[in-house]
Amino acid sequence: MSLSIQNLHVTADDKDILKGVNLEVSKGKVVVIMGPNGSGKSTLANTLAGHPTYHVTQGTILLDNEDITSAKPDLRAKKGMFLSMQYPPGIDGVTVANFLRLAVNAQRGETQNPLHVHALLVEKMKELNIDESFLTRYVNVGMSGGEKKRLEILQMSVLEPTYAILDETDSGLDVDALRIVSEGINRFRSDKTGVLLITHYNRILEYVTPDEIHIMVDGKIVKSGGAELAIEIEKVGYDALKNI
Ligand SMILES: Nc1ncnc2c1ncn2[C@@H]1O[C@H](COP(=O)(O)OP(=O)(O)OP(=O)(O)O)[C@@H](O)[C@H]1O
Ligand SMILES: [Mg+2]
Numbered sequence: 001m002s003l004s005i006q007n008l009h010v011t012a013d014d015k016d017i018l019k020g021v022n023l024e025v026s027k028g029k030v031v032v033i034m035g036p037n038g039s040g041k042s043t044l045a046n047t048l049a050g051h052p053t054y055h056v057t058q059g060t061i062l063l064d065n066e067d068i069t070s071a072k073p074d075l076r077a078k079k080g081m082f083l084s085m086q087y088p089p090g091i092d093g094v095t096v097a098n099f100l101r102l103a104v105n106a107q108r109g110e111t112q113n114p115l116h117v118h119a120l121l122v123e124k125m126k127e128l129n130i131d132e133s134f135l136t137r138y139v140n141v142g143m144s145g146g147e148k149k150r151l152e153i154l155q156m157s158v159l160e161p162t163y164a165i166l167d168e169t170d171s172g173l174d175v176d177a178l179r180i181v182s183e184g185i186n187r188f189r190s191d192k193t194g195v196l197l198i199t200h201y202n203r204i205l206e207y208v209t210p211d212e213i214h215i216m217v218d219g220k221i222v223k224s225g226g227a228e229l230a231i232e233i234e235k236v237g238y239d240a241l242k243n244i
Contacts, residue, residue: 001064002026003163008059010047017043019219028191033198035216036238041198045167049083050076077107080162084152097135100158124157146177153184167198182207202230
């Protein structure tokens with residue numbers, strides 16, 4: 001079982017961004033994509049989520065053998081995909097509790113008993129060491145980077161997706177936020193879940209040991225390997241890979 005990306009070509013605004021990406025995220029694996037600014041990492045994440053700005057012109061996305069290349073975002077979520085956003089928008093007036101309740105209802109396709117959802121939220125927050133007062137905060141409004149990440153990880157653990165796609169710019173993450181995300185991933189890791197972790201630097205990889213690393217340059221995967229690849233990149237930089 002896997003999230004399988006085959007020969008994916010994607011355009012936005014008539015610009016070719018992804019130029020034939022092949023990638024397999026199997027259950028039980030943490031797969032990392034690294035690459036320089038503008039190489040297409042977020043485009044891949046957004047395309048996997050079904051963002052309407054990004055057009056698949058060739059290729060296929062299979063979720064556990066089912067073709068979801070043109071499926072609507074909510075259907076993808078129902079089928080077990082979770083996507084974090086590099087720059088999550090704030091939603092004024094919507095509390096974390098309401099936001100998560102709506103997310104659970106949307107994912108399960110019917111309104112859940114609010115008391116059951118509340119109990120689920122409290123249980124997950126305990127596991128993640130998040131104070132209950134967090135539930136009455138407004139979504140991402142006036143939240144620190146670390147708090148936004150806490151919300152993202154809480155959302156992931158409440159929705160219990162099969163495949164999580166996490167787009168992290170470590171550059172904006174302080175040590176606390178990095179730790180929250182890493183602990184969340186490590187807790188989420190199991191033989192029933194697959195993680196696609198997108199990152200710039202290998203800082204996060206000090207906390208999360210990946211099964212595979214793929215380097216994306218100019219809309220293509222140019223090199224693949226194990227955890228050691230991050231160390232190599234740290235030494236030689238991405239420029240050395242640009243002419244491959
Ligand atoms: N909606 C869009 N319309 C036009 N061009 C876009 C759009 N989204 C992304 N691009 C372009 O596609 C290229 C890849 O962008 P993308 O955001 O996927 O890169 P990235 O690898 O995530 O970069 P970063 O490391 O800075 O997050 C860039 O040149 C970007 O300007
Ligand atoms: Mg990006």
